[in-house]
Amino acid sequence: MQDQERHSILCPNCRKLISADEPHCPYCGIANPGSRWKNNVWTRGFQNPDQLLRALIYLNVGMFILALLLNPRAMNFSLNPFSFLSPNNESLLLLGATGTFPIARFHRWWTLLSASYLHAGILHIAFNMIALKQIGPLIIEEYGPYRMFIIYTVAGVVGFFVSYLAGVAFTLGASAAVCGLIGAGLYYGKSRGGVYGDTVYKQVGGWVIGLFAFGLLVPGINNWGHGGGLVAGALLGLLMGYKDRVRENLFHKMMAGVCAVSTLAILCFAMVTGILYSL
Template sequence: MAHPSITCPQCGRATDARYSSCLWCGAALPPSGGRVIEVVHGERGGDLIINGIIVANVLYYLLSLLISSKSTLGGGIFGFLSPDDNSLALLGATGTYPVFRYGLWTLVSANYLHGGAMHILFNMMALRQIGPWVCAEFGASRMFVIYTASGVAGYLLSVAAGVPFTIGASAAVCGLIGALFYFGKSRGGNYGQAVSREVSGWLISLVVFGLIMPGINNWGHGGGIVGGIIAAKLLGYRERRPETSLHRVAALACLLVTLAVLAFGVWNGLRVLSYRHI
């Protein structure tokens, strides 16, 4: 969860405004005044990337509804506005069958597909909450690389575990949680410990939720978390390693691959729509 921050008058870094002292240097914070900022309104590049991911998810979800059989729409709070499996397969759902039938591109496209209105709402709310915090600590480019790599890692583990058919952005979102967990443990100190405690609460909630709710891809969640930890360790975070041109090139490569995969899925979907009107 992103919290209000205040600029420390001693070290000049953004620190959690809920504390009376700076989590970085320990200096006392003013009870009022200072430049208070919201992590959730982080750098413009981070906002642009996060908003772009959300827009892509929403548009892809709407396309899945458009090419879906109308008789499959609806059915309870979790089944409300659910696209059918055929439309999801065409647009790039992944799992053991789609990967071996259609190819590895589904490991990327599945991160932008959802099984209902509540599914996409929960995932995008989580991304909107966690994404800015990752951008604040890692930078926008590294955040997108972590997001993309974690999603692929989560679904690779799903395939290895024999999950036949799966979709959703939760593997990638779990990767962002994993990155923050690594950051907290690596950073240490009061601030690192505070991050680790909060992220550990999220991880416990994910495990409990996955055990009590049917249909949850726990392999995807676990693979995403591990992928996020590994990606964060390899890429580094701002305090220890500033973003470089290599990070930006990696983010651009992830973007081009994602756009190519989604464009291919859109082409598949529009092709089905054109056949229906012949």
């Protein structure tokens, strides 16, 4: 029994318990499921998908705190709830805010990714993290954690690129990425159909209505980024498929790995250069 347990693994593709010596997974058919290459850190996945949401929230909160600490004397303590406890624009620029000003003037194209992890105030980050916490589990459940992270990353980049083309000078926040998850949820509900699909479509559609109503009523909201992220998320949902149609595969896991490495590398670069410049 002990020898058998030592040679049992979870298939890196379908996560079913199999023998490490199987030439093909008996459940999903993947070749050589016991190879070390297919069981590395990028392909094992999250044992608990909630870890992905926690990691994204912690990363956003960490970047927000760092932005405050780069120049604590410039912190905004006004009674306006939308600007209370806000980092100053110089700190946000150093850490990777995006828009026509950072890109056209300083050629900081990498900010299209970093801007998704920066926020302009306590309410800004609170709203976005609450939205991520609510919509994220649905997308993880129906698409899987790898595809969810791809959608979150790519939709954020596309949303900010659209706002750059529209001439938005200075922008940041996780809302474009979250809108990507909303777009993927809309596509899933409409495509799946049935009672469950229609329910998902209506519930996620409520997010869209509320989001754009908020964007029309509150000045300074990047509606171009929201719209670009929403469309990108729906297209990614269409291209990659959801779990009812296509299982998560090694391509999805490799692409998620590329997104993770790119995100960490860019944020580390932003943090190091931001700290050094502010010393």
